[in-house]
Amino acid sequence: MSALEIDGDLPRGFSELTFAGIGLSCRIIEPEKIGKPTDWIKIIGDLESWGEVPDPEKITDLSIFEDERGPIVELVSEEVWLAEFLPWGSDGLFRKRIEFANDEINAPCGVYLWNDREMILLSKKRKRGPDAAIELSASIKSGELGRSEEILFECGAILGRYHNKVREIRTTPPDPRKWNARLARIEERLRADSLWRAPHQPSTECMLSLGDVRFSDFSDGRIRSNRPRIADALIVPDCEFPAIRDLSSLIHDISRICYETGEGSKIVELRSSLIDGWKSTAPESWCSENSFYAHRGGLAIWEYEQCLMDVVEAVANQSGAPEPAVSLIRFVRPYQKRMFNNRTIGALSFMSFFFALSTMANSIPLSGSDLPIPISCIAIGIALNRYYRRLSPSPELPFNHFLE
Numbered sequence: 001m002s003a004l005e006i007d008g009d010l011p012r013g014f015s016e017l018t019f020a021g022i023g024l025s026c027r028i029i030e031p032e033k034i035g036k037p038t039d040w041i042k043i044i045g046d047l048e049s050w051g052e053v054p055d056p057e058k059i060t061d062l063s064i065f066e067d068e069r070g071p072i073v074e075l076v077s078e079e080v081w082l083a084e085f086l087p088w089g090s091d092g093l094f095r096k097r098i099e100f101a102n103d104e105i106n107a108p109c110g111v112y113l114w115n116d117r118e119m120i121l122l123s124k125k126r127k128r129g130p131d132a133a134i135e136l137s138a139s140i141k142s143g144e145l146g147r148s149e150e151i152l153f154e155c156g157a158i159l160g161r162y163h164n165k166v167r168e169i170r171t172t173p174p175d176p177r178k179w180n181a182r183l184a185r186i187e188e189r190l191r192a193d194s195l196w197r198a199p200h201q202p203s204t205e206c207m208l209s210l211g212d213v214r215f216s217d218f219s220d221g222r223i224r225s226n227r228p229r230i231a232d233a234l235i236v237p238d239c240e241f242p243a244i245r246d247l248s249s250l251i252h253d254i255s256r257i258c259y260e261t262g263e264g265s266k267i268v269e270l271r272s273s274l275i276d277g278w279k280s281t282a283p284e285s286w287c288s289e290n291s292f293y294a295h296r297g298g299l300a301i302w303e304y305e306q307c308l309m310d311v312v313e314a315v316a317n318q319s320g321a322p323e324p325a326v327s328l329i330r331f332v333r334p335y336q337k338r339m340f341n342n343r344t345i346g347a348l349s350f351m352s353f354f355f356a357l358s359t360m361a362n363s364i365p366l367s368g369s370d371l372p373i374p375i376s377c378i379a380i381g382i383a384l385n386r387y388y389r390r391l392s393p394s395p396e397l398p399f400n401h402f403l404e
Contacts, residue, residue, distance in 0.1 A: 011046035011114045013039070023189035024316055026233040028087045029119070034064050034073055040083075044112055044120075051098055051110035053122045054081045069227040080125040084108070088233030090118045096208060097225050100169050104162040105210075107225040121227065132218035133257065140263045140270075148266075149273035155218050155250065156277025162223060163243040163282045166208045176200040176297075178239035183301075186235050186308045190315065194332040196304055198297035203285045206240035212309075213249040215257070231309040234316055243286045247278055248302035252310075252325075255398060259324040272396040275299075292395040295339060295346075295388075299395040304332055331399035338393075345388040352381030 010016055010029065017028045031043050037059045044056060054077045061076040070088075075081040094111055095118070101107040110122035132155050139147040180197045187195060210225060211232070217224040254271055258264035279287040294300045310325035356377035 011043075011119075013043040013045070019316070021316060023191075024234045024312070026088055026230070026316075028233070029089075030087045031071060031085060034062065034071075037062060040073070040075065047112040047114050047119055049110065049112055050095060051108075051122070053110040053112065054079070069229065074125065082123050082125050084121040084123075084227055086118055086121065086227060088228070088230060090228055091211065091232070091237060092116075092118060093208060094118050094121060094225070096170070097210075100166065100208060101225075102162070102165050104158055104165065104222060105225055106222045128219045130219065131216045133215035133253075136215055137257055137261055140257065140261045140266075143263075145266055145269065148270060152254070152270055152273040153277035153280075154221075155215060156247075156274040156279075157281045158218065158221060158223055159213070159246060159250065160278040160281030160287070162210070163207065163246070163278075163286060166243075167283045167286070170208050172206040172240055174200055174202060174204050174242065175206060175239045176204075179241075182235070182237070182239065183305060183308075186305070186312065189235070190308065190311055192308070192329075194304075194329060194336070196301055196332065196336060198295075198301050200242075200297040200301075201290050201293065203288060203291055204242040204244060204297070205286075207243050209241040209243070210246050211249075213246050214253050215250065229309070229313065230316065231312045234312050235309070243282065244291055244299055245302045245305075247275070248299055248306055250274060251299065251303055251395075252306035255324045255328065267398060268396050268401060271398070275395060293389070294393045294395070295342070298392075300335075300393060300399075303399075304329070307332075328399045335393070335399050342388060342391040345384055345391065349381045349384035349388055352377045352384060356381065 013032055014029050015032050017030070019026050019028065033039055034043060037056075040059060040062060041056045054075055058077045059075050063074045065072055065074075069084075071085045073083040073085075075083055094108065097105065097107050098109065098111070108121040108123040111118050112120040112122070132151055136148060136151050139145075139151065176199065179200065183196060186192075210223065212226065212229045213223070214226070217226050251271055251274065254267065254274065255264075258267050258270070275292075285291070290296070292298045307325040307329050310322040311329070314320065314322040314325075356374040359374045359377070
């Protein structure tokens with residue numbers, strides 16, 4: 001992607017770059033220079049503070065470093081603070097996450113804003129234990145399946161507890177039209193040869209999603225509310241998401257860790273442990289059998305979206321084919337074909353019910369001799385419908401395992 005520096009209306013101490021490529025573009029606002037406490041005072045001069053932030057006059061020292069999600073400044077005051085910049089913006093929901101923070105989430109405590117855009121997240125630096133990604137990778141490499149399953153079950157349970165509390169505070173209706181339109185937009189920009197749309201379950205209502213969730217965000221029994229990934233700037237979300245999308249982000253992270261460690265033979269058992277952990281604490285309607293039903297979207301369609309987002313980032317960075325996302329996407333078309341073929345059973349079930357109803361409607365008033373045929377059709381329809389549901393791919397199976 002090529003970069004173009006823009007001179008526009010910006011807060012003092014910031015510069016703006018616009019990156020553009022084939023079908024992808026994003027706007028990045030970053031600090032120009034931070035080397036001493038007076039630079040920090042300049043940076044926040046035009047910004048509005050919200051929540052708990054350090055007194056800029058009491059900052060005695062600072063240091064700056066960076067990760068793949070943007071610059072981070074460590075501020076030394078009466079306490080040590082971390083200031084995480086949001087160069088490509090956010091979904092605008094961090095203030096709500098802070099308001100609704102509970103024992104399951106490690107959220108920032110303050111925000112700096114400019115024109116209502118979240119620019120910097122502030123949090124007090126705390127000593128953290130090893131994150132779940134490190135522990136999980138170590139246990140997988142050493143072949144300790146039991147320990148790996150324990151870690152995954154606990155991470156799933158923590159995520160489920162967060163979702164359970166969020167449901168009591170803030171939910172919005174499902175938005176399947178925008179979800180499918182978002183997938184279509186990603187596929188179009190990537191020129192993907194896989195297309196997937198689904199009539200999502202009504203139980204998949206929107207909630208205060210955590211966005212891109214990784215096992216590296218889990219430590220000391222809590223989830224860290226992380227900054228958005230660059231893919232969220234390239235494909236800007238125009239909708240909110242259901243809880244199962246957070247779960248799919250972790251499910252895909254299992255695939256990443258298994259690929260990195262070269263130990264993917266037990267991935268089905270690992271996915272099963274994470275899902276069981278989430279089911280043990282998440283709201284019942286959000287983790288029901290219907291929520292995982294692949295013929296109506298389920299976990300699979302959100303896992304597909306996670307794979308596409310990895311490809312979006314790789315295209316933007318020109319970093320080569322991202323694995324295991326690309327390998328999984330190769331199995332999406334045969335996966336969809338198998339589900340499409342299953343619909344023949346679903347159609348036969350519908351026809352059986354329709355024939356039963358039409359037979360009864362044409363036989364009014366009904367007599368005892370008119371009942372055997374429609375009753376038989378209803379029984380056949382029920383049996384076919386149950387068989388059709390059993391043909392739905394299990395959420396524990398990755399795309400490449402379902403077809404083996």
